[in-house]
Amino acid sequence: MSLANIETDDPIKPIFNRKQRKISKFRDHYLPAYILVIPTVLLVAFFYVLPTLMSLFYGFVESENFGLKNKWVGLKNYERLFHDKEFWANLGNTFQYVILFVPLVLIIATFLALLLNQKIKGISVFRTIYFLPQITLPAATALVWVVLLNRDYGLLNKMLGTDIGWLSDPKVVMFSLVLTAVWGSIGLKMVIILAGLQGISVTLYEAGLLEGATGFKKFRYITLPLLTPTLFFVGIISVIEGTQVFEGIYFLLGRNSVVLEDVRSIVFSYFITTYRQNEPNYGAAIINILLIINLLLTALQFRLSKKWVFYE
Structure with a gap:
């Protein structure tokens, strides 16, 4: 071989x-x-x-010496949490904020995206203007809002001819907080929805036009169904953003506001508990509950999406 x-x-x-x-x-x-x-x-x-x-x-230990020494306490922090009336009040405030914040963001961002999806001269300038709040420092915008919403010399009261304590009246402070948050948040959501709009094929509109779909019918039967995956994504990130509200409360109201109890969120409570009251383990338990809530809300949204989200 x-x-x-x-x-x-x-x-x-x-x-x-x-x-x-x-x-x-x-x-x-x-x-x-x-x-x-x-x-x-x-x-x-x-x-x-x-x-x-x-x-x-x-969340399951008791720490000493800046976390260098930890003693296992099991569910002790969570037992204290569930018996804490302030926690439940903060949770209620957070959900109230989310219920107001998410629909407004979705509606306004979608409306602006539809406007900015038109082929008109100088449209890129308008897109930049609407996106600016997203990249502006929260502390800077908060100072502007504090002046605008001031009861005595605020521009909003002057324009409306009212005498409303936008940041001091328990009945309206939540709406003021949501208003400022929506203004600062719609930029990113608008860009995402605009990308979704531009991803819809022109041929679908042409076919719809042949079938008599014009104006609102075109939006109802073509644009909205094909935009639902984008709205679904924006809804998820908006819910998570809403449950994590902190900056608006901290910069607009501070820690000594008379109406703080009416808007104090879970994240704000976590901040005060951990960094002001020096109880990091109890603070960890608070934020862990928020993590579980966000996971459950996201899972619920995915479950419900099967009924209203349409994919090509």
Whole structure:
């Protein structure tokens, strides 16, 4: 038998060749992707996953010496939480805020996106103007809103001819807080919805026009159904954003406002408990409950989406 026949009949060579092809495929196709993704994964793990795991751990312990010494206490922090009337009041305020905030954001952002989806001269300028609140510092915008909503010399009362304490009246302070939050939040949601609108094929509108779909009918039967996946996504991030309200309360009202009890949220309570009252373990229990609430709300939204979200 010749040497060539021996090499051809070698059973190990095909296996070796397959491994070589797999290695080459991984090196050429998958390795660059992994190299690009790994930094992001590490940053997310360090700034999001690790703090979440630490928060879950601290909710079940009692810490001393800045967390260097931890004593396992089980559900003690959560037992205290469920008997805390202030927690339930803060939870009610948070849900009230979400109920007001989310529909307003969705409606106004959708309306603006529809307006900015028109082909008119200078449309990019208007898109930039509407997006500006999203990138403006919250502290700076809060100072402007404090002046605008001031009861004695505020521009809003002057324009309306009223004498309303927008930031001091328990009956309207929640609406004022939601108003300022919606103004600062619609920019990003508008851009997302605008992208969804521009992703709808023109041929669908042309076909609808042949069937007599014009004006509101075009929006009702073509635009809205095809926009539901985008609205679903915006709804999820808006609910999460609403449950995490903090900046508006802190900058507009502060810690000594007479109406703080009427708008104090779970996140604001977490901040005060952890960093002002120096109770990080109880604060961790508060924020862990918020995490569970957000997971449940997101799961509920996904469950309900099967009835109203339409995919092409």
